[in-house]
Amino acid sequence: MPDSVSSTPVASDWKKELAASIVSPVALARVRPVDAAALAPVCVRYPMRINSYWLSMMRQPEDPFWRQAVPDALELEDGAQADPLAEEDQSPVPGLIHRYPDRVVFLVSDRCAMYCRHCMRKRRVGRPAAAVREAVAAGIDYIRATPAIEEVILSGGDPLMLDDAVLEEILARLKEIRHVHLLRIHTRMPSSLPRRVTASLAAMLGRFHPLYINIQFNHPAEMTPEAAEACRCLADAGIPLGCQSVLIRGVNDDPGTMAALMRVLLAHRVRPYYLHQMDPVQGTAHLRTPIETGLAILAALRGRIPGIGVPQLMIDLPGGGGKVPLLPESVVSRGPGTWRVRNYNGEVFDYPVSGGPEKGGGS
Numbered sequence: 001m002p003d004s005v006s007s008t009p010v011a012s013d014w015k016k017e018l019a020a021s022i023v024s025p026v027a028l029a030r031v032r033p034v035d036a037a038a039l040a041p042v043c044v045r046y047p048m049r050i051n052s053y054w055l056s057m058m059r060q061p062e063d064p065f066w067r068q069a070v071p072d073a074l075e076l077e078d079g080a081q082a083d084p085l086a087e088e089d090q091s092p093v094p095g096l097i098h099r100y101p102d103r104v105v106f107l108v109s110d111r112c113a114m115y116c117r118h119c120m121r122k123r124r125v126g127r128p129a130a131a132v133r134e135a136v137a138a139g140i141d142y143i144r145a146t147p148a149i150e151e152v153i154l155s156g157g158d159p160l161m162l163d164d165a166v167l168e169e170i171l172a173r174l175k176e177i178r179h180v181h182l183l184r185i186h187t188r189m190p191s192s193l194p195r196r197v198t199a200s201l202a203a204m205l206g207r208f209h210p211l212y213i214n215i216q217f218n219h220p221a222e223m224t225p226e227a228a229e230a231c232r233c234l235a236d237a238g239i240p241l242g243c244q245s246v247l248i249r250g251v252n253d254d255p256g257t258m259a260a261l262m263r264v265l266l267a268h269r270v271r272p273y274y275l276h277q278m279d280p281v282q283g284t285a286h287l288r289t290p291i292e293t294g295l296a297i298l299a300a301l302r303g304r305i306p307g308i309g310v311p312q313l314m315i316d317l318p319g320g321g322g323k324v325p326l327l328p329e330s331v332v333s334r335g336p337g338t339w340r341v342r343n344y345n346g347e348v349f350d351y352p353v354s355g356g357p358e359k360g361g362g363s
């Protein structure tokens, strides 16, 4: 383990790194070889933010950090829908997505420490829009009035963009609601700005168990000493950590990179949860992979890394149909009584499919 992380992060560290973010193409062109004129119109439509931590990891054009953070003129050439999953239609109040009966996604911030070019909420994140504070109050009222909701997933934007006290108040108000049994936070901070995870944040979150956190790492190089420390801090507070990775062209769309990513997550007590096929969201087509790529990667992971490191490959159906896991085909043929099944090594076996004899009298 690297022990280069000498001092424990405090709030002023991450606020400084965030304040030093690069948000304009001209500023980026001063420190990295980019064509500011070409990026300018993209940033008007889809904002850029590269905080000083992420910038320090962006060593050369097209490396994984670069591809996830530097805008591309292709973002403007994509005619797909802005909201293919119909999240807005499934929002009973602004910023609260109620698709499944028992759980909601609650967008408590529309800002992030770094704007991912592959963002599935590009239509709203980072753009001047919503009065988030009023929306949060309305969202809490809706949750309180809807007993079917058992789990609230804080998302955004990034919920950890909120100050600890604001986040704590939201969590406390949700915890007061009798039918809300589970809290979950979806955040990219452990990889995008790891010093955001301070000891005081972890201690505060640890008072809201059962609380789960799902993070997003897309490449093994994102597990820097700082990121590892952020994961350690949350895990030590008793928070189960899951990872929702996004399959991105040119970043992680090969089995070797993905296996390394899943192994590094396991080594830091993060359980791979979902591997997302990118949604057909406007402005992201150049980063999307064919669906077969994900299936081939999943087939390669099975048998190559521990089972607890194999995420579910998910597609999210258009129009709000919900998430569906896809599996590489393992059943070769289905006969009466026997199925032919292919194993992780490509070998084929016969498997008896009928159950045992039924018990007792019957007809």
Ligand SMILES: *Cc1c(COP(=O)(O)O)cnc(C)c1O
Residues within 6 Å of the ligand: 097, 098, 099, 100, 103, 104, 105, 153, 323
């Ligand atoms: C992804 C998602 C969830 C959470 O799904 P899980 O499978 O429980 O992780 C809930 N609501 C909406 C609208 C979602 O998109």
